[in-house]
Amino acid sequence: MPFFVDREIYIGKYKHASYKMCYWTEQSLRTGGRRHCYKHDFGIDSYACIQSTSYKACNLACVFCWRDIEARPRVFEEHDDPETIAEELIKTQRELVKESLNKCIENWYIAHKILVLISKNGEITVQEVSDKIGVSRSKVREAFLDLYNSNLVLRIDNNTYRTNKEIINKELNEEEAKEILEKYFTTLEEIKKTHEKAMNIKHVAISYDGEPTMYPYISKLIAEFRKRGITTFLVTNGTFPERILQMLEEGNLPTQLYVTLHAPDLETYLKTTSSIYPYIPSSSIHWERVQKTLEILSKLPCRTVIRITTVKHVNMVNPEGYRKLVLKGNPDFVELKGFSISGHAPKIIVRLGKSLPIFDEATLMKQALQFSPTFDEIFEFASQISDNFRIFPLISTNKESTQVLMACRWKDLKDISIKKP
Incomplete structure (x- = not known):
């Protein structure tokens, strides 16, 4: 499973606001800033972006909604103040960025070992890699996904991958695998620098659940972020x-x-x-x-x-x-x-x-x-x-x-x- 994107964290005493690390924020952290979402066109760095909502309740039940409209509340009676929400969102993101660093470094080393192994026969399964390097299948799958996104391997099925012959057409030693990984995926130095830069939050998307403008103090929440020099995208x-x-x-x-x-x-x-x-x-x-x-x-x-x-x-x-x-x-x-x-x-x-x-x-x-x-x-x-x-x-x-x-x-x-x- 991804490191954080399935983890929702409620914000404040009344829990009408919440945080969830975006898929693209995690992708940007683990690739040293090389992968990013469409907001990059607007100058937004995914690794420095918070995904949040100010109000998990909603007055509509859109058929395409990816949230649990069947169970979520329709309204909250009490509300946290905007400063509390802003501070807790920033604090939460920074804590997860710190936690992410060692996970991303470990992921890089697993990807490196996979490249060496898969280059020998041109094809390998998740289970085979897990057995050979003594790492859980879930971690191996995550590393394979990064190699797949980097176009270094091709997927045969959910458990089997083969090399992209246009890039890897011979057996690789560790140094050769490292060079390819650094060219097409990322470097350890890029991962470290991106995590360092990610501690300086630059953007907040208030969008991912509910209807944010149902929060009665949404105007003041925007002001809290602006006075911290943070840009905001609000979706209503x-x-x-x-x-x-x-x-x-x-x-x-x-x-x-x-x-x-x-x-x-x-x-x-x-x-x-x-x-x-x-x-x-x-x-x-x-x-x-x-x-x-x-x-x-x-x-x-x-x-x-x-x-x-x-x-x-x-x-x-x-x-x-x-x-x-x-x-x-x-x-x-x-x-x-x-x-x-x-x-x-x-x-x-x-x-x-x-x-x-x-x-x-x-x-x-x-x-x-x-x-x-x-x-x-x-x-x-x-x-x-x-x-x-x-x-x-x-x-x-x-x-x-x-x-x-x-x-x-x-x-x-x-x-x-x-x-x-």
């Missing part, structure tokens, strides 16, 4: 326009505000943001509040993004409708991201009411695949929304994150980096 479902106005009036807008646009029309919106099982419906009132948020969005002085989470057979319809709503919001950027089958997202088939409640993970995962668009499908849908990128010019794509980024009112397509918190 758009149903609390009054909180956005509050942030505007108090001068505490985030560095970049994301508004999730679930659908191009009311009918699709209700389908996408309501769960049939368990029965948690949204309403036209939510849709009307999103329209109000779009009106506000067009007037905000901060950087803004409209995010469309694309789900096949659910909301990848009516591209002209999306185009109209994006133009209404007039954000700096338009982002399309693909539905990801992670966490509780495989329950989508049940939430849509297309299946009786199923609790077998393998069955859920298999059925959920039909809703996950390929990168090419997302790119084509982005092209349709943007009229072949004539209305919203293409800025960048990220196949690993299944993401397409386009410009709306942003002018400099070659530089979208953030200059200040």
Whole structure:
């Protein structure tokens, strides 16, 4: 298993805020900063980024949500103060970064041993490596995954790998394996330096669970991070326009505000943001509040993004409708991201009411695949929304994150980096 990404840590006394190390933060730490998420286009270093939420409860039950909407609370009655949340988030990240260093160094040495072993026969299993070097299979799998991501090995099945002959075409001694590892994966020095730099938190994403703007002091929380020189990305479902106005009036807008646009029309919106099982419906009132948020969005002085989470057979319809709503919001950027089958997202088939409640993970995962668009499908849908990128010019794509980024009112397509918190 990954070192930290499955570990959720509640923040504060009332536990409405929480922290979870992002997959890409861990990837960046273990590769010495070489791997990073799409936010790198904005100048964000994944190793110095906190993934968090200010409010785990949510007023919607989106069918594609990767969180446990079936069990999570709908509201919290008491709240921690913003300073406590900010300090605990920073403290928690730093503690895990410290813990990560030795794990990443150990992982590098395991990867090095794998390269030497696999180069002898060109193919080896996880169990064989585990037996030969006396390390658990889970640690071997993690090292294999890094070698796979570095294009040094190819996967035959979940337990067997072979060398990439274009890079490794002979038996390697330890020094040769070290040189290849340092070229394609990372160096021990890079790992150490990246962990050192990661102690200086530069960015906080307030996004990963719930609806952050339900936290009544979200404006002051943004201010707490800004006074520490930390940039913020805030993601909202758009149903609390009054909180956005509050942030505007108090001068505490985030560095970049994301508004999730679930659908191009009311009918699709209700389908996408309501769960049939368990029965948690949204309403036209939510849709009307999103329209109000779009009106506000067009007037905000901060950087803004409209995010469309694309789900096949659910909301990848009516591209002209999306185009109209994006133009209404007039954000700096338009982002399309693909539905990801992670966490509780495989329950989508049940939430849509297309299946009786199923609790077998393998069955859920298999059925959920039909809703996950390929990168090419997302790119084509982005092209349709943007009229072949004539209305919203293409800025960048990220196949690993299944993401397409386009410009709306942003002018400099070659530089979208953030200059200040």
